[in-house]
Amino acid sequence: MTTAELRAADRDVLWHPFTQQQGWSAEDAPIIERGEGCTLWDTDGVAYLDGVSSLWCTVHGHRHPAIDAAVKAQVDRVAHSTMLGLSHPGAIELASRLLAVAPRGDRELTRVFYSDNGSTANEIALKMAFQWWKIRGEEQRTKFVYLDMSYHGDTIGSVSVGGIDLFHSMFRPMLFDGIRVSPGDVDGLERVLRESGDTVAALIMEPLVQGAAGMIMHPEGYLRAVRELCDKYGVLMICDEVATGFGRTGTMFACEQEGVVPDLMSVAKGLTGGYLPLAATLATERIFAGFLGRFEEFRTFFHGHTYTGNPLACAAAIATLEVFEAEDTLGALAPKLELLETLLEESVAPLASVREIRRRGFMVGIELVDFPVEARMGHQVTLAARERGAIVRPLGDVIVLMPPLSIGADELRRLVAITTEAIAAATGVAVPESVCTA
Numbered sequence: 001m002t003t004a005e006l007r008a009a010d011r012d013v014l015w016h017p018f019t020q021q022q023g024w025s026a027e028d029a030p031i032i033e034r035g036e037g038c039t040l041w042d043t044d045g046v047a048y049l050d051g052v053s054s055l056w057c058t059v060h061g062h063r064h065p066a067i068d069a070a071v072k073a074q075v076d077r078v079a080h081s082t083m084l085g086l087s088h089p090g091a092i093e094l095a096s097r098l099l100a101v102a103p104r105g106d107r108e109l110t111r112v113f114y115s116d117n118g119s120t121a122n123e124i125a126l127k128m129a130f131q132w133w134k135i136r137g138e139e140q141r142t143k144f145v146y147l148d149m150s151y152h153g154d155t156i157g158s159v160s161v162g163g164i165d166l167f168h169s170m171f172r173p174m175l176f177d178g179i180r181v182s183p184g185d186v187d188g189l190e191r192v193l194r195e196s197g198d199t200v201a202a203l204i205m206e207p208l209v210q211g212a213a214g215m216i217m218h219p220e221g222y223l224r225a226v227r228e229l230c231d232k233y234g235v236l237m238i239c240d241e242v243a244t245g246f247g248r249t250g251t252m253f254a255c256e257q258e259g260v261v262p263d264l265m266s267v268a269k270g271l272t273g274g275y276l277p278l279a280a281t282l283a284t285e286r287i288f289a290g291f292l293g294r295f296e297e298f299r300t301f302f303h304g305h306t307y308t309g310n311p312l313a314c315a316a317a318i319a320t321l322e323v324f325e326a327e328d329t330l331g332a333l334a335p336k337l338e339l340l341e342t343l344l345e346e347s348v349a350p351l352a353s354v355r356e357i358r359r360r361g362f363m364v365g366i367e368l369v370d371f372p373v374e375a376r377m378g379h380q381v382t383l384a385a386r387e388r389g390a391i392v393r394p395l396g397d398v399i400v401l402m403p404p405l406s407i408g409a410d411e412l413r414r415l416v417a418i419t420t421e422a423i424a425a426a427t428g429v430a431v432p433e434s435v436c437t438a
């Protein structure tokens, strides 16, 4: 099919996620056919820098030879077998490797429960926490505490602990009740836990950075303080590392930076290097042991998805973790983070239409000054970036940069230069003369 035929068929048969379809076909979105490293090519052969790691997943770049080879080798063995009643080498090896790199400290994550996306990994953590208390006979612990502006996925359970009204409030009648607290407010959280802590099963949060909220950064020490309050009031702590995991914030997991080990931790996005859908919920032995008993005691965790722990996905994930070691991905990140900081400061910050730049590791949010909602300015910036050869995504009027950790210095310069020009062009401001552009 030609590009025009593909576009016509897309318009006729598809419904895209998080997309207002009215007006969609007028935008001629690129139809991506191929990728390599940090570059994507569309069906017309036009190249784009992948400035958002294909939605925060592609850690080591596209078509990484080691991950390609691992997936191909697994295809030659078996593509899928079930984890219900059976096991397979990839699931076992990956679980060991994941636990070996998981945050360590005053407790230890020792068990891996697979699923296939971030929303389900969080649903599983919520259900585990809920059932764990029920088994212990503390039936009154049914509630979940979550943060304002939190995002934990789009399934009903994860939406129930979601704090972004634009996405979530519409569904309120379908959701279970939770207690919403303000991110960063330690005293407020303590008040809530002092009053109703004994009805709370768990607190769920994104550690350090609330990604989908538009890259909200928590104050230093907040994560640690939440951990301590959870312990003080006997509440389980679930950390959602779906966005922050696998090097995004500069360390393998964000929790490490404040010496925090949650009771349950969910991972997804970067887990397979962006190759295949796979997620995992990590648990401490204390949680796991709570579910043990004779069958007829019905302590079994009755939950599992058909593609749970898919062997192809596990092979991609093992290879992804191997590349972290082989290429010292985290070590190589430090100079890139410095460069990124300098580039943002020199080119993006001086733009009159930029209000604030928020960054932690390779998670960047560039907040624009106020524009009318109908101007869809964040969206306009991404269209302008696309014309200039980069794929970026907005969260409202926050422009997100989340490049692959493997991005080279020159590519990083080009990404920031294109972003600068795109913001200037879309918002109608001048690029200061001192700024280098693409």
Ligand SMILES: *Cc1c(COP(=O)(O)O)cnc(C)c1O
Pocket (backbone or CB within 6 Å): 116, 117, 118, 119, 120, 122, 151, 152, 153, 154, 206, 211, 212, 240, 241, 242, 243, 244, 268, 269
């Ligand atoms: C993306 C994301 C999710 C949802 O993951 P899916 O794979 O899209 O279901 C959950 N939590 C956080 C923090 C995320 O960024």
